[in-house]
Amino acid sequence: MKKHLAQLNISRIIPATMEDPIMADFVAQLDTINALAESSKGFVWRLKDDENNATNFRPFDDDRIIVNMSVWESIEELMDFAFKSAHTVVMKDRNKWFEKFGKPAMVLWYIDEGHIPTVEEARERLEFLQENGASEFAFDFRNRG
Numbered sequence: 001m002k003k004h005l006a007q008l009n010i011s012r013i014i015p016a017t018m019e020d021p022i023m024a025d026f027v028a029q030l031d032t033i034n035a036l037a038e039s040s041k042g043f044v045w046r047l048k049d050d051e052n053n054a055t056n057f058r059p060f061d062d063d064r065i066i067v068n069m070s071v072w073e074s075i076e077e078l079m080d081f082a083f084k085s086a087h088t089v090v091m092k093d094r095n096k097w098f099e100k101f102g103k104p105a106m107v108l109w110y111i112d113e114g115h116i117p118t119v120e121e122a123r124e125r126l127e128f129l130q131e132n133g134a135s136e137f138a139f140d141f142r143n144r145g
Contacts, residue, residue, distance in 0.1 A: 002113040003090070004044055005078055008069045008122035009106035011098040012062065018055055026109045029090055036086055037070065042077025045116055046070040059119040069122050075108065079141065103130045107138050 030053050037043055047054040047069040055066045070079040075097045081087055105128040111117055125138040134143030 003110040004113050004115075005072045005075050005108055006069070006111045006117045006122070006125075007072070007078060007106065007108050008067060008117075008126055009100075009127065010060065010065050010067050011016070011094070011105065012101065013064045013066060013097060014099055016064065018066070023097055025093070026090070027055075029145075033087055033090055037081055040077065040081040040085065042073040043081070044071040044073060047119065057119060059123050067119065067122075068120065069117065071111065071117065075144070104140060106140055108140060108144075109138050110136075 013023060014021075017023075018027060034046065034048070034053060037046060040119060047057065047067065049056050054068055057064070057067050070078075072081075082091075104126065107129045108120070109125050129138035129140065132137075132138075134140060
């Protein structure tokens with residue numbers, strides 16, 4: 001069976017809520033960047049709620065942690081979106097909105113085509129990477145298990 005690439009990345013916002021004025025520039029870009037992802041080559045799926053984003057999901061024991069989760073046809077296509085599109089402008093400014101974790105905040109793993117990963121599955125993969133390092137089970141762009 002063909003494989004796709006799943007990704008989860010988390011960020012801890014600096015203020016207490018997404019409604020804080022500090023987050024206004026980030027929030028203003030969400031719809032544009034999400035639409036860019038969805039129209040990118042290799043995009044398959046992304047986690048979103050009724051408001052078309054994932055910032056309301058709180059799968060961690062910290063209400064300031066927001067998540068982004070998506071599925072791509074290949075790691076190369078995800079890398080093109082992440083590092084060669086307007087997404088880089090948002091990443092350049094991330095220190096305005098987010099704290100540094102001091103441990104991996106992003107994880108990649110392969111799934112069977114057609115599988116939609118759960119937030120719980122993604123959290124398990126990230127925690128594995130944080131505790132054990134890269135492997136086939138959980139890896140990142142630099143360390144591909």
